[in-house]
Amino acid sequence: MxxxxxxxxxxxxxxxxxxxxxxxTLPWLPIYWDLEILADYRRSGFTFVSATLQDxxxxxxxxxxxxxxxxxxxxxxxxxxxFGSSLEEIDAGRRQSKLxxxxxxxxxxLIGEDLSRIExxxxxxxxxxxxxxxxxxxxxxxxxxxxxxxxxxxxRQVVREMNxxxxxxxxxxxxxxxxxxxxxxxxxxxxxxxxNPYAVCPHIRNLYDxxxxxxxxxxxxxxxxxxxxxxxxxxARTNTVFKHIDYLCELAGPxxxxxxxxxxxxxxxxxxxxxxxxxxxDADTRSWPDAGNAWPDPTGKQLAVENTRxxxxxxxxxxxxxxxxxxxxxxxxxxxxGDNFRRVYAMAERRRESARSQVA
Amino acid sequence: xxxxPDPGRYPFGLSAQQEERxxxxxxxxxxxxxxxxxxxxxxxxxxxxxxxxxxxxxxADAASPMEAYLRAVYWPYELSEQRRSxxxxxxxxxxxxxxxxxxxxxxxxxxxxxxxxxxxxxxYADLPWLRYITTATEIRTAKREGVIAFYAHCQPTTxxxxxxxxxxxxxxxxxxxxxxxxxxxxxxxxxxxxxxxxxxxxxxVEVVKHCNAIGMxxxxxxxxxxxxxxxxxxxxxxxxxxxxxxxxxxxxxxxKSNEALRAIAGTGGLIGIVAVPAFLxxxxxxxxxxxxxxxxxxxxxxxxxxxxxxxxxxLQAPEKLLRTLLSPHNKALGFRKRDRLxxxxxxxxxxxxxxxxxxxxGLVKRGYGDEQIRGILGENALRVFSEVCG
Numbered sequence: 001m002x003x004x005x006x007x008x009x010x011x012x013x014x015x016x017x018x019x020x021x022x023x024x025t026l027p028w029l030p031i032y033w034d035l036e037i038l039a040d041y042r043r044s045g046f047t048f049v050s051a052t053l054q055d056x057x058x059x060x061x062x063x064x065x066x067x068x069x070x071x072x073x074x075x076x077x078x079x080x081x082x083f084g085s086s087l088e089e090i091d092a093g094r095r096q097s098k099l100x101x102x103x104x105x106x107x108x109x110l111i112g113e114d115l116s117r118i119e120x121x122x123x124x125x126x127x128x129x130x131x132x133x134x135x136x137x138x139x140x141x142x143x144x145x146x147x148x149x150x151x152x153x154x155x156r157q158v159v160r161e162m163n164x165x166x167x168x169x170x171x172x173x174x175x176x177x178x179x180x181x182x183x184x185x186x187x188x189x190x191x192x193x194x195x196n197p198y199a200v201c202p203h204i205r206n207l208y209d210x211x212x213x214x215x216x217x218x219x220x221x222x223x224x225x226x227x228x229x230x231x232x233x234x235x236a237r238t239n240t241v242f243k244h245i246d247y248l249c250e251l252a253g254p255x256x257x258x259x260x261x262x263x264x265x266x267x268x269x270x271x272x273x274x275x276x277x278x279x280x281x282d283a284d285t286r287s288w289p290d291a292g293n294a295w296p297d298p299t300g301k302q303l304a305v306e307n308t309r310x311x312x313x314x315x316x317x318x319x320x321x322x323x324x325x326x327x328x329x330x331x332x333x334x335x336x337x338g339d340n341f342r343r344v345y346a347m348a349e350r351r352r353e354s355a356r357s358q359v360a
Numbered sequence: 361x362x363x364x365p366d367p368g369r370y371p372f373g374l375s376a377q378q379e380e381r382x383x384x385x386x387x388x389x390x391x392x393x394x395x396x397x398x399x400x401x402x403x404x405x406x407x408x409x410x411x412x413x414x415x416x417x418x419x420a421d422a423a424s425p426m427e428a429y430l431r432a433v434y435w436p437y438e439l440s441e442q443r444r445s446x447x448x449x450x451x452x453x454x455x456x457x458x459x460x461x462x463x464x465x466x467x468x469x470x471x472x473x474x475x476x477x478x479x480x481x482x483x484y485a486d487l488p489w490l491r492y493i494t495t496a497t498e499i500r501t502a503k504r505e506g507v508i509a510f511y512a513h514c515q516p517t518t519x520x521x522x523x524x525x526x527x528x529x530x531x532x533x534x535x536x537x538x539x540x541x542x543x544x545x546x547x548x549x550x551x552x553x554x555x556x557x558x559x560x561x562x563x564x565v566e567v568v569k570h571c572n573a574i575g576m577x578x579x580x581x582x583x584x585x586x587x588x589x590x591x592x593x594x595x596x597x598x599x600x601x602x603x604x605x606x607x608x609x610x611x612x613x614x615x616k617s618n619e620a621l622r623a624i625a626g627t628g629g630l631i632g633i634v635a636v637p638a639f640l641x642x643x644x645x646x647x648x649x650x651x652x653x654x655x656x657x658x659x660x661x662x663x664x665x666x667x668x669x670x671x672x673x674x675l676q677a678p679e680k681l682l683r684t685l686l687s688p689h690n691k692a693l694g695f696r697k698r699d700r701l702x703x704x705x706x707x708x709x710x711x712x713x714x715x716x717x718x719x720x721x722g723l724v725k726r727g728y729g730d731e732q733i734r735g736i737l738g739e740n741a742l743r744v745f746s747e748v749c750g
């Protein structure tokens with residue numbers, strides 16, 4: 001347990017004591033880099049944060065460089081911050097009361113047509129990867145696409161290779177049919193690291209009930225996302241986040257729910273406009289579709305991401321309190337906080353071990 | 361086969377009068393091959409041994425199968441440029457071809473192979489008997505002046521980049537016909553050998569609209585069904601499938617359904633029929649008659665005004681290279697076992713470009729009128745080219 005939390009409600013402190021508390025998605029573009037944000041996570045009781053550390057649109061080499069750059073910065077805080085991808089590393093970090101940073105990729109375009117790059121990404125610590133980010137690629141359709149395509153022939157090879165390597169298949173931002181097919185095909189649990197139920201908030205980024213049920217049946221987990229636009233609450237109130245959790249628990253059971261808040265500290269983004277513009281100039285935007293393609297609003301009722309705020313790490317205690325108030329057991333709260341995603345990691349690691357022993 | 365007829369003399373059993381009519385028509389018509397593969401693989405059997413030995417050395421030296429293939433494709437032109445052999449020109453003259461196509465890529469400059477393809481293409485721009493063109497008028501002029509015209513078509517084996525500006529760049533380089541996908545799914549649309557069928561992506565819709573806006577022909581030859589239908593729905597100018605077949609005649613992923621054929625015709629577009637045996641028939645003795653069956657069917661279904669020729673065949677590389685190097689490449693290109701693509705197989709009656717007159721003779725045999733034959737040979741394509749590209 002992190003220091004300086006003397007005023008924490010003892011019941012909440014009891015839940016957090018020794019618990020795995022996992023944040024499955026922290027978008028960690030260089031413009032967001034601020035160790036104070038990670039300190040907030042740790043103070044609030046989080047033990048593990050899966051960060052997206054890559055250039056955008058992501059390239060293999062750019063991702064590797066981005067990770068290295070941030071590792072240099074994180075080294076300044078090595079007394080409370082560490083990197084960890086395997087459960088062994090993650091557990092070791094928690095035992096030392098350090099916040100552990102894990103890695104994900106929010107696209108597959110960085111592997112191109114080279115399946116061996118999946119192993120390459122695994123080797124640099126990436127443990128879950130989105131099949132597509134909003135728009136179609138060689139692998140799958142994105143959630144923003146007008147035509148709902150399934151997995152391509154190549155996409156099926158990618159899923160099988162991710163299974164073999166032990167990389168968790170992540171269908172956040174992926175199209176509906178592609179995600180359902182990935183779940184059906186995958187021999188390991190598939191996750192939606194950060195997505196909410198469409199039934200609670202209609203948005204292109206959110207999940208239909210069939211996706212949620214299929215994910216849970218495969219022992220996968222859905223991380224509730226804290227972005228106001230996807231919550232349907234521009235203020236990202238804790239109670240709204242709880243409503244999404246509660247809906248998922250009702251529909252899919254408490255073993256299928258987790259947290260993937262996608263936290264960006266300063267929204268509205270307008271305040272960061274200068275930095276965004278600079279980042280856009282910097283990035284290889286030549287090869288990326290414009291915002292209209294990637295973020296359409298087919299219903300005309302979506303909140304704009306940049307006009308909403310995010311559920312902050314500091315709201316965690318309030319969220320735990322709400323779950324307790326609604327009769328969630330300590331075991332189930334811990335499942336939601338981290339044990340469920342931990343189970344998925346454990347299954348992927350076992351899958352990798354067995355694939356390797358078969359080769360040997 | 362040992363009993364090959366002389367080039368352009370497939371035994372249709374035409375009367376002397378019919379032969380004369382076919383010959384006149386072929387000579388006087390604009391003859392367009394919307395997906396030409398140059399002279400074909402047989403040309404390599406007709407060079408003197410000293411030259412082919414030189415070629416073998418060049419091919420052995422190539423870094424990849426595709427590079428060897430490209431070297432082979434352009435080798436006959438290279439010999440002509442060096443004034444060592446004009447065989448390819450002689451074959452083109454014999455074929456009666458007015459206008460063919462060559463391939464360039466739409467890319468962001470990072471694909472080495474695509475760059476090489478273009479560099480090679482540019483090298484031959486100096487051949488006096490060959491002219492790269494970008495307008496319909498230039499095609500008529502080429503016919504009048506007796507030079508062979510070529511325009512650029514793109515088959516995006518590397519997907520069209522996610523930036524419309526790359527299309528503008530390719531247009532500036534002369535590209536006038538852009539196929540939306542190859543066989544696989546990409547960020548534009550879904551290809552025809554995919555396990556899934558889906559429409560254009562959001563970006564794909566923009567690609568179609570952009571092509572229409574700048575005067576680029578939208579082609580759907582390798583696209584899957586729903587992507588083909590979507591392209592027709594969103595296009596404001598004629599859409600082509602410049603090398604395909606009718607899947608009602610022979611069921612194959614590369615063929616188009618009746619619904620798709622009607623949709624393409626509905627845009628005022630074109631169906632180019634291939635001379636690729638695997639796409640036309642599973643007969644053990646594939647012949648030009650099978651190609652003509654597809655032409656008949658499509659002309660009957662959507663009107664002869666929408667029919668054209670896009671042979672795509674035979675590929676211009678020595679047969680041994682095709683067999684050993686390119687055949688394994690089929691898988692990487694998205695062709696599956698069930699697509700039964702044999703890159704060395706040829707239609708009886710269409711062995712190389714010198715057999716183009718056989719198509720005219722076949723159309724005569726099947727009772728087409730002069731206007732219809734001129735249309736199918738080139739005027740239909742010229743109409744679409746003129747409408748889209750000017």
